[in-house]
Amino acid sequence: MSVRHALLGLLAQRPRHGYELRAAFEAVVGGEENWDVKPAQVYTTLLRLQEGGLVREEAAMQDGGPEKHIYEITPAGREALAEWFSTGVESEHHRDEFFIKLVLSMASGEADPYQVIWAQRSRLYQELHAVTLRRSEADPETDLAYILLLEKVIMHLEADLRWLEIVEARLDGMKRQPLPEPSPKRRGRPPKK
Amino acid sequence: MSVRHALLGLLAQRPRHGYELRAAFEAVVGGEENWDVKPAQVYTTLLRLQEGGLVREEAAMQDGGPEKHIYEITPAGREALAEWFSTGVESEHHRDEFFIKLVLSMASGEADPYQVIWAQRSRLYQELHAVTLRRSEADPETDLAYILLLEKVIMHLEADLRWLEIVEARLDGMKRQPLPEPSPKRRGRPPKK
């Protein structure tokens, strides 16, 4: 859902063609190592935007070189963009892959939960190291936005590591009282009868 | 990538049929409000698992009632599962939708960055409130895993809020020195020539 609107936002600046859009996107997110958008996605997304009337093809030029299909944003597109800007993004905290991995390692008996935690912590430290390095290499004069992004990543990685500690501690406490197989339909708000 | 392995993990416990798998999944993640897996996904995923040889159909019973297609995990499936358990999950810190929204609101001039931040903060507070409520309603005796999940969510929401403060402060500091349009190909490690 983000790439769609990002392209729209870039077209709001000025009309562009596919290749140019991809380059602009990359520049704005701070390089392909942060967010690599494949050409295929750019062109198919442009097609869908066009079908939806949010974008229209302005002209197809071929000044000697290869042909360029230039797209521009429509009023409907500007409206959709404004709507996107005015709503907060929904965080996907649920659907946590590590959590289900951990719970299943306990429930299925196919893996040792402590080893699962160890693997995760190891990966987190590795990522933290890589990101910290990248931040130290960035130039605060020109890469301010990029640095902000890295700081967000670091804060989340640290939160993950702190949380892993909590999980491990709780796991130790649970040792003898394994886990009461949770009965379905028992969670959240009381049954909506 | 998670549902696939989750189903595999549940089949490692014992053979089951589709409907049962869905119920077990829901029980394990703590209710549909956390992670709602649609029937369509369960059945199509089972098909793909079967095609990949990670799962096989054990029997199709119809004891009076509707037919049940019972699946069991194969040795190859157990292997894939063990591999999944032994590797940490890759965090998707890059591909941050809010970040690109913020940057584009500045670059495109179509929205006020402060309003974008406000909308996001508002949403975060709303979610934080909802999650905190859910945690306070949960029973630590039976819903331990569930509470752990909520605590992770809370920690990340708080990190997001703290980060928003930083962003806003930096934005204030940037006021007069708008932003140097980042030139492409300038980021990360030095050009790998």
Added chain:
DNA sequence: GGTGCCATGTAACGCGTTACATGATTAT
């Protein structure tokens, strides 16, 4: 004459979604 960049796409697949469709058993 290559290598690399500019520029465009198509095909097929994986994961997830909504909507649609069917039918049997069980409880009120």
Added chain:
DNA sequence: ATAATCATGTAACGCGTTACATGGCACC
């Protein structure tokens, strides 16, 4: 009777991916 729950799927679409394919231009 009818509503809920059990149980199974198909079709079509959105987003993202990899792989494949084409062709011009510029530079060494």
